[in-house]
Amino acid sequence: MPTGVGVAVVGAVSLVGEALVEVLEERTFPVAELYLLGDSEDVGHTVPFKGRNLRVGEADRFDFNRAQLAFLVGASELVSECHVKAVAAGCRIVDLSGSIPVKQQLCVVPEVNGGLLDSLPDQRAIASPLPEAVALAIALKPIQQQLDLHRVTVTACLPVSSRGAAGVKELARQTSELLNARPLEPRIFGRQMAFNMLAQAEAVDAQGYGAQERRLVEELRQLLDMPELAVSVTFVQAPVFFGESLIVSLQGGVEADMPALSAALDAAPGVELVESDDYPTAVGDAVGQEAIYVGRLRRGICDPREVNLWIVSDNVRKGAALNAVQSGELLIKDYL
Amino acid sequence: MPTGVGVAVVGAVSLVGEALVEVLEERTFPVAELYLLGDSEDVGHTVPFKGRNLRVGEADRFDFNRAQLAFLVGASELVSECHVKAVAAGCRIVDLSGSIPVKQQLCVVPEVNGGLLDSLPDQRAIASPLPEAVALAIALKPIQQQLDLHRVTVTACLPVSSRGAAGVKELARQTSELLNARPLEPRIFGRQMAFNMLAQAEAVDAQGYGAQERRLVEELRQLLDMPELAVSVTFVQAPVFFGESLIVSLQGGVEADMPALSAALDAAPGVELVESDDYPTAVGDAVGQEAIYVGRLRRGICDPREVNLWIVSDNVRKGAALNAVQSGELLIKDYL
Structure with a gap:
């Protein structure tokens, strides 16, 4: 019996x-060999793993026959090419790139639909959905039936880390420029991001939506197994480094039984419910944690079938890295 | 014919x-005499007006018979007492304090329902509503009928200036503490405000709502003359100094005709509509301006009767000061 599997991480320098x-190490994921891969600019970078600094190799030249499991991080042509090669080599795949249409690849959030993988033993490639879909699905799964959920309206305040290290750097630079009364030079955000909210987190199409907003709708419908669910979504960009905040309004078909909803959320895996004399924040509670935090759970002012809540989650860790690793654990169960 | 009226501003130091x-001066409001008033701590402060520095006097000792119009700024016992005295003295009142129940005092947003004052010539005390109600009413009035509006779901991202000068100072201090790796000392916000979003902008009641969130529902229903309108509201606090950003989802009874809605907003007083190849921001567009800015106007992804939009507005100027002064102009029309 092997002690572990060969694991490739494409997009390791991000x-x-x-x-x-980091999560692979923390969870003592059964890694026989870890292959960190990237584009030509990433080659030579090192990433620490179990006390060693592993060098990043060129993904282009990697033989995916050496790995049994590949994590694909970041949307790029290179990652798409690796997806094809990894499939051809018979690798199992956890795809975080968001580049495969939702209907063509099962989205997995272990707390929500991890059980599906037991009934789909041939499932070799799965997607780890958007961090916002991970958070929403974990929070809504325990209450969707009780509420007879019809509609979800969500404002997602994305941190700059949703744009990677470059986003983090730019908010820091802009903030310091403004505080020191130096001229502001917006780069990746295209305008003042420090002390400002941006109406959208990405370019929008002719109908006014970003690709990730549309993807959220499809992923959430798939995760909750509600293909007809109405979802109204706005992604805005907030001057926050890490951790996303979601403002959510739900419409159900029945009067909301608040104690029952509280109890369901309290008992749900992956959820920390904060009672209404307090509330969680991204920076204060969620960042670095393995749960999503739910607060301000309350019935509508005008409509007893409406429920409002606030969710904070670590977009990098819980929403992406941890969800992917947990999904990877499910995907390689039969190897071990 | 008098050249102007005696104008009192209670809460001038804010x-x-x-x-x-400033707006009284810019709009050459017909001021015969300006009385700036405050509490004992404010006395002696000066505020510039028409090239002079006017000293602030003690509101407690002011004889409201000397003024024909009083602006009441800020919620406090002092302001409530001044309200009573000003009424007794026959003053007309523009109340920005938010301390009188909505049903007891007409809310006025000139672009929306200013005409009402012509048919209510005896109206002596009016309220200038919450900045968020001002912005929403101006944006929704031109489209409420076309949409057959049923429900408004709004996330309002409030800047720290909604908590006055102390809020502005605290965000600046916290930001500098964090950037300089000094220990963070939260005061008025009670937790880290810099680079963080807070789930609520004020204390909440047993049902989970803040007084201003409840007030917004009532003010918006009154301003739009839709007493049954369903409003779902969340006020969150953003690490932004000036200018509020509102994320709004509307549900109507008919399929949204987007070109017609665009045209109606484009023609509406007080609205600047930004087309979808661009979008406005609070800091970049709204702050210091006399209009609200609307962007990201789009139909729902899942529901053709849903319309989503983004509104930015200067909470201090457009949402409070300017709206109050414009309302004051309507209120004293018959004097001039």
């Missing part, structure tokens, strides 16, 4: 890639 | 009070 390697 | 005095 916030999510590095967090993923 | 962000809104000072902006209000």
